[in-house]
Amino acid sequence: MQSIVLASASPRRAELLTQIGLSFLVRPADIDETPASDESAEHYVERLAREKALAGSAFGPGSLVIGADTSVVLNGRILGKPANADDATCMLEELSGQTHQVLTAVAIACKGSCESCLVATDVRFRELSAPEIEAYVATGEPMDKAGGYGIQGRGGIFVEELRGSYSAVVGLPLQEIATLLAGAGYPVWETWNSRQESRNE
Ligand SMILES: Cc1cn([C@H]2C[C@H](O)[C@@H](COP(=O)(O)OP(=O)(O)OP(=O)(O)O)O2)c(=O)[nH]c1=O
Numbered sequence: 484m485q486s487i488v489l490a491s492a493s494p495r496r497a498e499l500l501t502q503i504g505l506s507f508l509v510r511p512a513d514i515d516e517t518p519a520s521d522e523s524a525e526h527y528v529e530r531l532a533r534e535k536a537l538a539g540s541a542f543g544p545g546s547l548v549i550g551a552d553t554s555v556v557l558n559g560r561i562l563g564k565p566a567n568a569d570d571a572t573c574m575l576e577e578l579s580g581q582t583h584q585v586l587t588a589v590a591i592a593c594k595g596s597c598e599s600c601l602v603a604t605d606v607r608f609r610e611l612s613a614p615e616i617e618a619y620v621a622t623g624e625p626m627d628k629a630g631g632y633g634i635q636g637r638g639g640i641f642v643e644e645l646r647g648s649y650s651a652v653v654g655l656p657l658q659e660i661a662t663l664l665a666g667a668g669y670p671v672w673e674t675w676n677s678r679q680e681s682r683n684e
Pocket residue numbers: 490491492493494495496511512535551552553554555564585627628629630632633634635652653654
């Protein structure tokens with residue numbers, strides 16, 4: 484079977500791929516993440532996922548290269564990763580008591596072609612108090628995460644309701660990535676069988 488390259492520096496994405504039993508190399512892609520003028524959030528997120536996958540192809544020609552991007556969108560505005568603690572505080576104040584969208588796109592590049600999909604998940608936060616936001620920001624958890632929170636971490640206590648894909652919020656939609664991999668001739672479950680066979684040998 485072909486090898487897989489994860490073109491991402493996100494430890495969450497690596498953990499999610501490991502969770503579904505994949506072996507892969509990690510080769511983060513360094514791309515310009517500035518939104519184009521008048522670019523919709525949906526277009527931006529999918530474009531970045533594709534650019535990361537295609538940039539990662541340089542490290543693994545002949546491999547299946549996975550790129551992804553996650554952004555939080557509140558009232559049409561893209562919230563990326565906070566620039567500093569004050570920025571994280573502002574984001575969390577804005578998300579408090581509101582429903583936002585988490586957009587995650589995943590792309591798989593192979594031999595010059597690229598397939599991608601976009602997953603939108605609605606997340607509702609309860610009202611957050613100022614001391615709670617301050618304490619959360621002080622943990623450092625918001626700093627490398629879109630929207631300034633991690634649903635899989637302490638930030639999980641803010642989430643009142645989620646409609647969509649939990650794994651997409653964490654950084655990689657598992658059902659969709661397995662479908663893309665199967666379309667590229669790499670059904671995830673077949674790797675489980677081959678490992679089982681090698682264990683039995
Ligand atoms: C909303 C949310 C985001 N995140 C993370 C997922 C992504 O790692 C990050 C969004 O930033 P991204 O720019 O999508 O990813 P990244 O910079 O971490 O890694 P790379 O570009 O190399 O792939 O936010 C969580 O871990 N939990 C959450 O609940």
